[in-house]
Amino acid sequence: MKEHKVLKTIWKVCVAVFLLMPLVVTLIYSFSERWINIIPEGFTLEYYVKTLTNTTFLMGIVRGMVTALIPVLITNISVLLALYVVIVYLQNMEKVVQLFCLIPSTINGIIVATSVLGTYAGSDTVFSNRIFMLVMIYCVFIMPVTYQGIRNSLYAVNTAGILEAAEMLGYRKFHSYVTIVIPTILPGLCNSALMSFAGLFGDFAIIKIIAASQWETAQAYLYRNRSTDAQELSAAVVILLLITLVINYAVHKSQNDKKGVRAE
Amino acid sequence: MKNFKKAGGRIAFFLPLAFIILFFECVPLVSMIVKSFLEDSGSGFTLNNFIQIFQKPAYLVAIKNTLWITILSTVVGLIIDFFLAMALSRDTGKKKSLYLSLLNLTSNFSGVPLSIAFITLLGTAGVFVLISKQIGFTPLASYNLYSLKGMFIIYVYFQIPMGTLLLLPTFDKVRKEWKEAARLMNARSVRFWLQIGIPVMMPGILGTFNMLFANALATYATPYLLVNNSISLLPVKIVDMFVGDVKQRPGLGSALSIVMLLIVMIEIGLTNLCKRHFERGTKR
Known part of the structure; x- marks a missing residue:
């Protein structure tokens, strides 16, 4: 038994080192003046100053956040509305909604994006607007995660029962859905929403296919400048990682809050 | 009339979701299927597109390369993930939550930033390559990240956090008492896992396999950044x-x-067959 413990620890350490290696090296690289020998030389914040004053990169982060936030909001609201009707009035529609919401998990982002582009590009409608297309594709892309998250939370709190009880007390069902059920499931909702947000913020494939030239996000910026100064790039990578870290922390916190509420 | 109005109201709640699903999921998908049977000039039914794919070496190589890197990275990733999740499953407290944070962080570390980090590490002027050249460690000094085999390490990298996080809950299914009982009956640890542990966990493992497979198959940023067109991959x-x-x-x-x-669907079909076999085993 002891022997196994040692083996397990060794394995954990090995994998952790492998996982940390690119992170640590990028971090050190971004702070050093140059690294062409065994040990990096000099310490500098120059590259961070450069990156953080680079408006193109900063705008890229803002753009990435905007096109990650809007789809998350749209998808969450539309799934919440649809599932309200399903739970209250049309239980037999559940399977249909589930099928269509889970299809995107089989067809991956690249196929969704190329097929939408092939269908609507060049058609002179609002659908051919690249940014509109991008937002809608993102909506489809995060549909499975959002649907699963919302569905599980709605059933966990026994929505149908709560709504019926509220109706008996004289409230309209939709009113109590918005004022009672949704606030109750909000922590779980935030959790899946933040996960989708992080996924969309880190997307490169779809943005490249749809709108890389018109809507340059941070990822697209990194790609365009891939052959410029390596230290500056590393600094940009570290900044993006920090943003991810903040989102992760938020996810973690929303999970803990949920546990706290349950414990009470 | 009142009823009609009510039904209309209900349908209105469906509209946003229906709009997204109809116009950005169904219509494009159908149009893609139709288009694949049409000439690019837009007229006439043809199987030419498919014939070309299965005759021209360029496309066959793309399919072969994609399958190679997808399957191999999934299997290798899954093996690493399995043992890591096993090691983590009995841990508790701060140590475990720290490791989980690391996994969560790295699971979001993907795409262009990850590839850039690996270029810094192992690219032509990468830190490790330069160090190895100085100390004369040839295997690393001549590491070629810009090839299918070189890229493989990045694929394995992003399979680790995702797979481990997915596998961890399935380890809860294997109860401690079973292990103790097996030990009392003189079964060694390896035998316990092969005959009891893994079969019980199989549905979870296969589900993870599916996710990792789909993840690797759809990877675009890494090959696009590193090898672009010199090595063809399907995405x-x-x-x-x-x-x-x-x-x-x-x-x-x-x-x-x-x-x-089709590759995804065949893969899901095969794992489902496997899954059914093992689920039948647990019901008996």
Whole structure:
């Protein structure tokens, strides 16, 4: 038994080192003046100053956040509305909604994006607007995660029962859905929403296919400048990682809050 | 009339979701399938696109490369994940939550930033390559990240956090008492896992396999950044057909998309068959 413990620890350490290696090296690289020998030389914040004053990169982060936030909001609201009707009035529609919401998990982002582009590009409608297309594709892309998250939370709190009880007390069902059920499931909702947000913020494939030239996000910026100064790039990578870290922390916190509420 | 109005109200709640699903999921998908059977000039039914894919070496190589890196990275990733999740499953407290934070962080570390980090590490002027050259460690000094085998390490990298996080809950299914009982009956640890642990966990493992497979198959940023067109992979080829600098061929691109879709569906079908076999085992 002891022997196994040692083996397990060794394995954990090995994998952790492998996982940390690119992170640590990028971090050190971004702070050093140059690294062409065994040990990096000099310490500098120059590259961070450069990156953080680079408006193109900063705008890229803002753009990435905007096109990650809007789809998350749209998808969450539309799934919440649809599932309200399903739970209250049309239980037999559940399977249909589930099928269509889970299809995107089989067809991956690249196929969704190329097929939408092939269908609507060049058609002179609002659908051919690249940014509109991008937002809608993102909506489809995060549909499975959002649907699963919302569905599980709605059933966990026994929505149908709560709504019926509220109706008996004289409230309209939709009113109590918005004022009672949704606030109750909000922590779980935030959790899946933040996960989708992080996924969309880190997307490169779809943005490249749809709108890389018109809507340059941070990822697209990194790609365009891939052959410029390596230290500056590393600094940009570290900044993006920090943003991810903040989102992760938020996810973690929303999970803990949920546990706290349950414990009470 | 009142009833009609009520039904109308209900349908209105469906509209946003229906709009997204109809116009950005169903219509494009159908149009893609139709397009794959059309000439690019837009007239006439043809199987040419598919015939080309299975005759021209360029596309066959793309399919072969994609399958190679997807399957191998999934299997290797799954093995690493399995033992890591096993080691983590009995841990508790701060140590475990720290490790989980690391996994969560690295699971979001993907795409262009990850590839850039690996270029810093192992690229032509990468830190490790330069160090190895100085100390004369040849295997690393001549590491070629810009090849299929070189890229493999990045694929394994992003399979680790995702797979481990997915596998961890399935380890809870294997109860401690079973292990103790097996030990009392003189079964060694390896035998316990092979005959009891893994079969019980099989549905979870296969589900994880599916996710990792789909994840690797759809990886675009890494190969696009590192090898672009020198080594052809299915996702890069598909995108090229729609937005490439060369001539755009949506018909062929659609056909390639369908091939990719078929690969996913065959893979899911096979794992489902396996799953059913093991689920039957647990019911008896």
